[in-house]
Amino acid sequence: MERRQIIVVGGGLAGTATALGLASAGFDTLLLAPPAPDDRRTSAILGRSLAFLAELGVVDALGDRQAPLAVMRIVDDLGRLFRAPTVEFRAAEIGLSAFGINALNADLAEALGRCAATLGRLEIRSAAARGLTLSPDRAIVTLDDGAAIGADLVVAADGRRSPMREAAGIGSRQWRYPQTALVTNIAHSRDHASVSTEFHTRTGPFTQVPLPGRASSLVWVEDPKLADLYVDLRPEKLSETIAEKMHWILGEVTIDGPLARYPLGGSRVDRFTAERFALVGEAAHAFPPIGAQGLNLGLRDAEALIRLVSESRDDPGSRLALRRYEAARRGDVLSRTAGVDLLNRSLLVDFLPGQVARSSVLAAMGLVGPLRQFAMREGLVPGAGLVGLPRSVRKWMGGHEAAGDPVEQQGHGHD
The missing domain is CATH 3.50.50.60 (FAD/NAD(P)-binding domain)
Known part of the structure; x- marks a missing residue:
């Protein structure tokens, strides 16, 4: 054998x-x-995950087929009584040039394959x-x-x-949400400036993530019945609808590729x-x-x-x-x-105390710098919220020493 x-x-x-x-x-x-079938979706690679791929040579193999994610913006677009302020998370605030990158899954697969082809200890069948x-x-x-x-x-x-x-x-335990995710890529007339914007709507998040050039990926969480209608729209009407849902922040929009839909759910083993x-x-x-x-x-x-x-x-x-x-x-x-389950469900309920609590958390993030910085570090590397980002993450994400980084003050890292 x-x-x-x-x-x-x-x-x-x-x-x-x-x-x-x-x-x-x-x-x-x-x-x-x-x-595998062709995959037109994209993936945002953040924090330790990006450092891991970089150490394997995958990020270099991607070349210019990646877009940095320097700012992540959350916009309350629920239209409810208590509206949370817009919050911007900036990588520069925690000493990084970017939180990570976004790239087409097909380009990531090709870069992984190029790196794998150089290793004698790896056989692919x-x-x-x-x-x-x-x-x-x-x-x-x-x-x-x-x-x-x-x-x-x-x-x-x-x-x-x-x-x-x-x-x-x-x-494993499987579960479903009463939502459908619409996924596509778009071209737009204005530069995204490496900013990703997540609109919180009554049906779920509507998220634009930068791609190279004047292009972005889009994940649009919608009611399943409405999602079926959007899939059948003419491309011109669909482009206009997307631009309106983004409040025209990126100008005119053109659909670049098919609009795929996926029932929303999750699983845990x-x-x-x-x-x-x-x-x-x-x-x-x-x-x-x-x-x-x-x-x-x-x-x-x-x-x-x-x-x-x-x-x-x-x-x-x-x-x-x-x-x-x-x-x-x-x-x-x-x-x-x-965390993901709580965020998603919080957008679907009209319970007034829940609306107030959600708005208060976002307001605190926007107003309190240390809390916002804690959330950014914790989001990139679990456990880094209080002790600072590892050197390996800062190395591969354009990091520089940030004021008040307890790891650097103590003179050691926790890679």
Whole structure:
């Protein structure tokens, strides 16, 4: 039987990044990546996730096919009695040139592939995994052609409906929201100036995120019945509707590509590991496209797994390494899941005390600098709100020393 140290199942962005990182760390790695459909969506990569990709060479491989995110603006467009003030989060306020980047998923996949092609310890096969057997001494993956491959560790990154997760006996809880996400890319007549704007509307967030040039990606959360109507609009009318919903801040708008729609929902697993088995990305947690959390969490999964199995190099699938991975990821995933869920649901309710509380929080963010800076650091790197951003993050995000950074004042980092 063929044998490898680690098998990664799933050739999406999180799976490929995990395999690339494991091979870069010196592990003999096999990536099972069946051909994926074309993906016109985009991903905003922030904080530690960006530093992780940069260290693998992916950001350099992207070249100019990325746009920096220097300012993130929240606009209350609910039309309710208590209207929160507009809040702007500026990366410069915490000593960074940008919070991260936004890029087409297709360009990210191509950059990951270019980096992977240079690694001798990484083999990529287009075969699909059809079966999984786990035991204390090894894991066995069966391919669609009937071949079986043994490994010290199997990493499943095969999506929110993960067949490998099911084969490992790990349960998950799925839920749906009464919303649909409309996703497209747009060109516009005015420069976005590296500013991302999130309009909070009665049906959910309506978010514009910069792309290179005078272009942006759009995630528009809408009532499902209205979403069906918008999909059928003529391109000229749809462009005008989008410009109006953005209050013409970017001028005239032109649709650049199809308008895709996705039912909004999420999922959470009972556990992240089994015997010689670990979950990363959407196989472990699925989010609605709100707050740029989905892929960033998947990349943080990858970074943590690589770091911890590297500390157990003789046996990367050991119970100790996997217990440590479980402990390292559970808090981050649970807190981000709860945060995204609370934000989304807060926009859907007309309960007056809830409106007041939400408006008060945003007002405090806008008025109180230390609170706003705490939120920005915590959003980029979990746990950095009070102790400051790690040097690795500042290095890859154009960072410079910010006044009052307790990490630098103490003369050490927490990478």
